[in-house]
Amino acid sequence: MKEFNFKIPQNIQFGMGSLKKLPEILMENQSDHVFLISDRGLEKIGVVKKIQDIIEAGGIKCTSYLDVIPNPTVTIVNEATALYKECGATSMVALGGGSSMDVAKAVGVLAKYGGEITDYEGNHKVPGPIVPMIAIPTTAGTGSEVTASAVITDESRNYKLSVFSYENLPKYAILDPELIMTAPASIAASCGVDALIHAMEAYISTNASPFSDAMAEKAMELIGGNIRRFVANRKDEEAACAMMAGCNFAGIAFAWARLGNVHAMSHPVSAYFNVPHGVANSILLPTVMEYNALADHGRYQVIYNYICEGAKVTEDFRAEMLVEALKKLNRDLGIPETLSEVGVKEEMIPAMAEDAMKSGNIPANPRQTSLKDIIALYHKAL
Incomplete structure (x- = not known):
């Protein structure tokens, strides 16, 4: 350790x-x-x-x-x-x-x-x-x-x-x-997925520790088990409490483990096109997690079991199952699927990629990432 x-x-x-x-x-x-x-x-x-x-x-x-x-x-x-x-x-x-x-x-x-x-x-x-x-x-x-x-x-x-x-x-x-019980459904959805991403990126970060893992896992349990329920009914007191506590624990996790490519790439999207932070993160999430799958060492299955609906997977797990589950979560919550849907233009990808590479989150991403990689990821998410 x-x-x-x-x-x-x-x-x-x-x-x-x-x-x-x-x-x-x-x-x-x-x-x-x-x-x-x-x-x-x-x-x-x-x-x-x-x-x-x-x-x-x-x-x-x-x-x-x-x-x-x-x-x-x-x-x-x-x-x-x-x-x-x-x-x-x-x-x-x-x-x-x-x-x-x-x-x-x-x-x-x-x-x-x-x-x-x-x-x-x-x-x-x-x-x-x-x-x-x-x-x-x-x-x-x-x-x-x-x-x-x-x-x-x-x-x-x-x-x-x-x-x-x-x-x-x-x-x-x-x-x-x-x-948080008066938030519109769209805000509850994008903010909730943003909090989930905080926990996920902290959990797979190269800076992760037993302390940050503990915070991240509890955050994923609380958010993953309640985000659909909370977006469906913001007056659900139990779900609201779970989301508020889970968000806090996710924040503590990434305060000490940093984040990864999702956040590095979302900041330029918001800066150039004024896309809300949570929306930008949510759109980029499946693409980045698919890219990072090569570096997985068992943590994707843990994440999947916290966020998927139904029985937990104990064997025959494949990384693409998590990627598909994240796409389904976005669809369930009404979040746009592509960057083009929120106004991102292809011609700005080189400039956004340059800015993304300046982020302190890039070194903490579990898979090493070059400028060329970021450009390819933006094109795929577009």
Whole structure:
């Protein structure tokens, strides 16, 4: 067994109705002014006001930035940072999916250390702790509340940059399954498969360890056994709890094992064509897993048994069975089958492939991958 390390530095509160603990957590941190980062969609359906009311009922001032968009940009980070500095807040609440949390992490870096977010691009360039942050996910997908990356789109390069540092980890996370029970079916589906991919890529990563495996396997069990049920009925409390917990465990798994080609390739798809992250990942998944099958050493069968419907396979398993099961899962959940269906153009494949090869996830992929391989995979997924 190779050497590995891990730590769980956060306080994570899970449970139906756990939002009520937010003022208590803020008071523990002696925060009298909170900067809330979220989006207009959550404002429209009343979730933002719910959080604002909870904060203010605790006697704590709240200033909000609500212009976060999917695939958030450097411009949005700069706007939010300027408002944070202007209002005099002392802590942050990130409410939403991965986009809100990515922006909050980036704001936490710039508000504390200055400069531009591009100055921190890459690994371990954040010099110390960022502004204290509480993450409140409203999707069961990204796992950003327990991951060390902030992924931001640099419009000048059509490139999704990553700021990877364990200093980015939110200090607290509140996982209240009630918040994901109003999601549209399409969002529940793409976010749920994204979380499943986090667990799968962490599980087959060259950086996998017994710790990340434990998190990944439990995540696959919870998500694989409940994703269809949850997409069918988001009011199913048991399924919602399983998806929320599974997403969190998947996030912990990939925070310590990294990901692979699916995520390396999906980021350019989102950057160039503004395809939602979970959708891009889901489309690419069967193609990449088929490519990686050559490197399998028994883990595909484990994954298959967590996600397939019906009896588990104990013998005569073949890797293509998993690939077909993943295609069926996408079809069952109404996810597009090809990149062309979401607007990806063939002429951009060379540029996307160049950007994908810059990802830190490529070295963790179980099958060694060249630029030529990535180009071929994009063409196949198209």
